[in-house]
Amino acid sequence: xxxxxxxxxxxxxxxxxxxxxxxxxxxxxxxxxxxxxxxxxxxxxxxxxxxxxxxxxxxxxxxxxxxxxxxxxxxxxxxxxxxxxxxxxxxxxxxxxxxxxxxxxxxxxxxxxxxxxxxxxxxxxxxxxxxxxxxxxxxxxxxxxxxxxxxxxxxxxxxxxxxxxxxxxxxxxxxxxxxxxxxxxxxxxxxxxxxxxxxxxxxxxxxxxxxxxxxxxxxxxxxxxxxxxxxxxxxxxxxxxxxxxxxxxxxxxxxxxxxxxxxxxxxxxxxxxxxxxxxxxxxxxxxxxxxxxxxxxxxxxxxxxxxxxxxxxxxxxxxxxxxxxxxxxxxxxxxxxxxxxxxxxxxxxxxxxxxxxxxxxxxxxxxxxxxxxxxxxxxxxxxxxxxxxxxxxxxxxxxxxxxxxxxxxxxxxxxxxxxxxxxxxxxxxxxxxxxxxxxxxxxxxxxxxxxxxxxx
Amino acid sequence: xxxxxxxxxxxxxxxxxxxxxxxxxxxxxxxxxxxxxxxxxxxxxxxxxxxxxxxxxxxxxxxxxxxxxxxxxxxxxxxxxxxxxxxxxxxxxxxxxxxxxxxxxxxxxxxxxxxxxxxxxxxxxxxxxxxxxxxxxxxxxxxxxxxxxxxxxxxxxxxxxxxxxxxxxxxxxxxxxxxxxxxxxxxxxxxxxxxxxxxxxxxxxxxxxxxxxxxxxxxxxxxxxxxxxxxxxxxxxxxxxxxxxxxxxxxxxxxxxxxxxxxxxxxxxxxxxxxxxxxxxxxxxxxxxxxxxxxxxxxxxxxxxxxxxxxxxxxxxxxxxxxxxxxxxxxxxxxxxxxxxxxxxxxxxxxxxxxxxxxxxxxxxxxxxxxxxxxxxxxxxxxxxxxxxxxxxxxxxxxxxxxxxxxxxxxxxxxxxxxxxxxxxxxxxxxxxxxxxxxxxxxxxxxxxxxxxxxx
Numbered sequence: 001x002x003x004x005x006x007x008x009x010x011x012x013x014x015x016x017x018x019x020x021x022x023x024x025x026x027x028x029x030x031x032x033x034x035x036x037x038x039x040x041x042x043x044x045x046x047x048x049x050x051x052x053x054x055x056x057x058x059x060x061x062x063x064x065x066x067x068x069x070x071x072x073x074x075x076x077x078x079x080x081x082x083x084x085x086x087x088x089x090x091x092x093x094x095x096x097x098x099x100x101x102x103x104x105x106x107x108x109x110x111x112x113x114x115x116x117x118x119x120x121x122x123x124x125x126x127x128x129x130x131x132x133x134x135x136x137x138x139x140x141x142x143x144x145x146x147x148x149x150x151x152x153x154x155x156x157x158x159x160x161x162x163x164x165x166x167x168x169x170x171x172x173x174x175x176x177x178x179x180x181x182x183x184x185x186x187x188x189x190x191x192x193x194x195x196x197x198x199x200x201x202x203x204x205x206x207x208x209x210x211x212x213x214x215x216x217x218x219x220x221x222x223x224x225x226x227x228x229x230x231x232x233x234x235x236x237x238x239x240x241x242x243x244x245x246x247x248x249x250x251x252x253x254x255x256x257x258x259x260x261x262x263x264x265x266x267x268x269x270x271x272x273x274x275x276x277x278x279x280x281x282x283x284x285x286x287x288x289x290x291x292x293x294x295x296x297x298x299x300x301x302x303x304x305x306x307x308x309x310x311x312x313x314x315x316x317x318x319x320x321x322x323x324x325x326x327x328x329x330x331x332x333x334x335x336x337x338x339x340x341x342x343x344x345x346x347x348x349x350x351x352x353x354x355x356x357x358x359x360x361x362x363x364x365x366x367x368x369x370x371x372x373x374x375x376x377x378x379x380x381x382x383x384x385x386x387x388x389x390x391x392x393x394x395x396x397x398x399x400x401x402x403x404x405x406x407x408x409x410x411x412x413x414x415x416x417x418x419x420x421x422x423x424x425x426x427x428x429x430x431x432x433x434x435x436x437x438x439x440x441x442x443x444x445x446x447x448x449x450x451x452x453x454x455x456x
Numbered sequence: 457x458x459x460x461x462x463x464x465x466x467x468x469x470x471x472x473x474x475x476x477x478x479x480x481x482x483x484x485x486x487x488x489x490x491x492x493x494x495x496x497x498x499x500x501x502x503x504x505x506x507x508x509x510x511x512x513x514x515x516x517x518x519x520x521x522x523x524x525x526x527x528x529x530x531x532x533x534x535x536x537x538x539x540x541x542x543x544x545x546x547x548x549x550x551x552x553x554x555x556x557x558x559x560x561x562x563x564x565x566x567x568x569x570x571x572x573x574x575x576x577x578x579x580x581x582x583x584x585x586x587x588x589x590x591x592x593x594x595x596x597x598x599x600x601x602x603x604x605x606x607x608x609x610x611x612x613x614x615x616x617x618x619x620x621x622x623x624x625x626x627x628x629x630x631x632x633x634x635x636x637x638x639x640x641x642x643x644x645x646x647x648x649x650x651x652x653x654x655x656x657x658x659x660x661x662x663x664x665x666x667x668x669x670x671x672x673x674x675x676x677x678x679x680x681x682x683x684x685x686x687x688x689x690x691x692x693x694x695x696x697x698x699x700x701x702x703x704x705x706x707x708x709x710x711x712x713x714x715x716x717x718x719x720x721x722x723x724x725x726x727x728x729x730x731x732x733x734x735x736x737x738x739x740x741x742x743x744x745x746x747x748x749x750x751x752x753x754x755x756x757x758x759x760x761x762x763x764x765x766x767x768x769x770x771x772x773x774x775x776x777x778x779x780x781x782x783x784x785x786x787x788x789x790x791x792x793x794x795x796x797x798x799x800x801x802x803x804x805x806x807x808x809x810x811x812x813x814x815x816x817x818x819x820x821x822x823x824x825x826x827x828x829x830x831x832x833x834x835x836x837x838x839x840x841x842x843x844x845x846x847x848x849x850x851x852x853x854x855x856x857x858x859x860x861x862x863x864x865x866x867x868x869x870x871x872x873x874x875x876x877x878x879x880x881x882x883x884x885x886x887x888x889x890x891x892x893x894x895x896x897x898x899x900x901x902x903x904x905x906x907x908x909x910x911x912x
Contacts, residue, residue, distance in 0.1 A: 063526075074542075086530075113463075119871060383737055390492070394491070
């Protein structure tokens with residue numbers, strides 16, 4: 001009769017050890033966010049459907065989880081859609097709410113809704129789960145956390161500079177040295193399309209270019225040709241495919257390629273500003289690199305585009321990304337507000353730290369001492385000591401049952417608790433405690449204040 | 457054309473100040489949970505519908521938010537239910553998942569699913585949002601956080617003792633002194649029903665008794681009579697209505713009333729054990745009180761029942777509650793596992809702390825210093841200093857735009873930032889910074905190391 005319990009595919013339970021590790025990463029990110037002047041907000045898990053629908057393209061609309069209206073939802077159902085068995089058309093009439101798909105659209109909605117309370121520029125961070133009805137696969141989940149920091153209401157390129165510093169600060173703090181912060185600019189991509197005379201094919205062009213890593217130069221060229229971009233056009237940006245060297249060297253080549261394009265020149269200018277500031281300010285452990293193939297959500301970004309790659313040798317997609325979008329809040333009727341932001345990929349950062357063994361030993365806040373339970377009188381004696389220990393900031397507990405000694409010690413072992421205290425009739429008579437170090441087996445007889453001291 | 461943005465009723469946006477206050481409460485609760493040896497777990501926001509449905513009664517089933525299946529959901533829809541326009545019957549065929557309604561059922565599911573990885577007794581805590589399609593009203597939301605601590609796999613009454621201590625520790629830490637931890641026991645209520653010869657009317661009896669506070673003795677008696685409990689029966693427990701005095705005095709009366717009831721005697725024994733332990737161990741600021749009218753989710757609890765009342769003078773419902781349930785995991789086919797747990801009411805605790813002005817001044821982690829932006833060269837000079845400040849743990853930022861001085865100062869004022877730094881050509885020439893205290897207006901000229909020192 002019993003149900004065999006399971007969870008929906010693409011979702012996860014997190015054990016105590018996993019929660020501790022996840023919280024460790026989140027805590028480090030939060031601390032840097034706050035040091036950089038970002039303030040936390042939180043938005044509801046579900047939004048009105050009209051807030052989300054149409055904001056992520058057709059594919060996005062399909063991947064949004066919709067919440068069924070409560071009660072007798074069929075009463076208000078679209079009769080025609082029902083009759084024609086048209087699920088898509090029926091949906092708006094039986095579902096008014098949907099789960100958050102990302103943190104950016106809810107943030108835009110928040111800014112517009114609370115515009116009168118906000119003093120711009122507004123630097124906010126938000127760390128909350130989002131949901132996508134995507135096909136689950138390795139590293140891709142239907143519920144996952146996003147960790148976003150954005151600034152709205154400032155066109156200043158200093159924001160981009162600060163975001164590069166922020167990435168560096170977070171990954172350095174996590175001990176993840178040697179990440180590459182890749183930067184590009186939408187204006188560079190527009191410039192390319194312009195100089196080859198294919199501005200109307202900008203999307204096709206960049207989607208193909210974005211694949212250079214995966215399918216190589218010939219593959220990219222083939223795809224461009226299939227999209228109707230001529231060989232002569234492609235020839236004009238031949239140098240893009242072989243772009244090498246450090247940031248400044250690449251800039252020199254770009255200046256040559258993009259000479260005739262005003263927007264391209266503007267893109268170069270912005271990149272140079274950011275790079276020279278970062279050169280002056282120094283990064284701790286990260287490296288800033290120019291990657292002109294970087295496109296990400298191109299329809300979205302209007303200026304800088306960021307992506308962070310794990311250190312060399314770690315096979316992992318990007319562990320962060322972001323960029324500037326000139327009209328974040330326009331979708332909600334508040335135009336001319338520029339935004340720029342970055343995101344940290346919690347799940348992937350977790351996997352990288354795990355692979356490189358970078359989680360601190362102390363990340364799981366285990367109790368320090370387990371008191372063995374010898375019976376009622378002894379337990380009370382122990383609980384008095386435990387109370388003092390906790391007041392001194394020491395995590396301690398009493399084994400709840402008067403179980404066999406062996407079982408209690410095994411429990412301490414399994415939970416990797418460092419110390420146990422044994423306090424029976426003898427100890428009680430002399431107001432002492434026997435403190436045992438589990439690993440060494442070493443025992444000592446101590447009074448309460450010595451116990452607090454030893455464990456503090 | 458623009459959509460006027462809003463959020464679904466019963467949900468909330470949290471501003472930076474609100475997030476900071478909520479996180480402060482959560483952090484205090486978490487720290488005590490961990491000191492007491494509880495370990496964190498997290499479960500998915502949505503569960504398979506069969507995991508949740510039927511676990512909270514008919515009313516609960518209706519209040520669970522269901523997620524519409526993705527894609528062409530009508531394809532698998534129950535044709536008969538569709539034809540009859542039967543929303544309730546249709547639901548299971550178009551919705552396989554549902555949002556978490558509380559943390560207890562997902563915890564039970566977790567325990568059964570991961571039984572082989574868990575070493576019992578298992579003390580877990582969980583702080584996550586839950587969703588209920590309840591009618592929103594003051595203090596009742598459709599999305600809210602629960603903060604639960606539970607132990608499974610132990611019958612020991614020491615757990616109840618520890619939960620009383622835990623409540624005391626959390627509320628004392630929050631500065632919320634004088635809360636009353638009310639305790640009762642299902643066995644006492646069963647005993648009452650037994651001695652009046654109405655064991656089969658236990659639920660009706662306790663539902664009525666639970667209202668003593670609200671409708672008074674006559675009201676309760678009236679309701680009991682309406683439910684078919686005779687005047688003679690009610691007469692037998694007349695003393696319950698006037699129960700007064702401290703814990704021990706009430707126990708004396710209870711012993712008299714429940715003399716003939718074995719289960720009642722067992723309840724008294726358990727209450728006495730807990731009370732005498734707590735008397736020995738002392739509470740810091742809370743008070744333990746026996747409240748025999750306390751029932752809460754009676755169908756659920758089998759032993760102790762807890763509820764915490766705000767300090768006298770604060771008009772607020774319970775700010776915490778819990779109890780023991782002997783067969784937590786039975787619904788998922790793992791029987792004989794006893795659980796006991798308590799919960800903290802985050803939203804209400806928030807309101808109480810607000811009302812009593814108990815949030816620390818420092819709860820919002822604001823930046824300490826804003827650097828005024830005088831232009832590009834000056835900004836770079838400032839960012840070098842800001843980098844040093846952040847490395848020293850000081851939250852600092854540069855105003856992103858070269859805006860008018862007045863506007864930048866107003867921003868600092870609005871955000872209640874304590875200090876601003878002014879660094880123009882003069883300061884740069886002498887490698888100095890002008891540090892201004894916003895409130896006093898006091899200014900001083902300092903070098904970088906003095907700046908770090910002053911702000912640290």
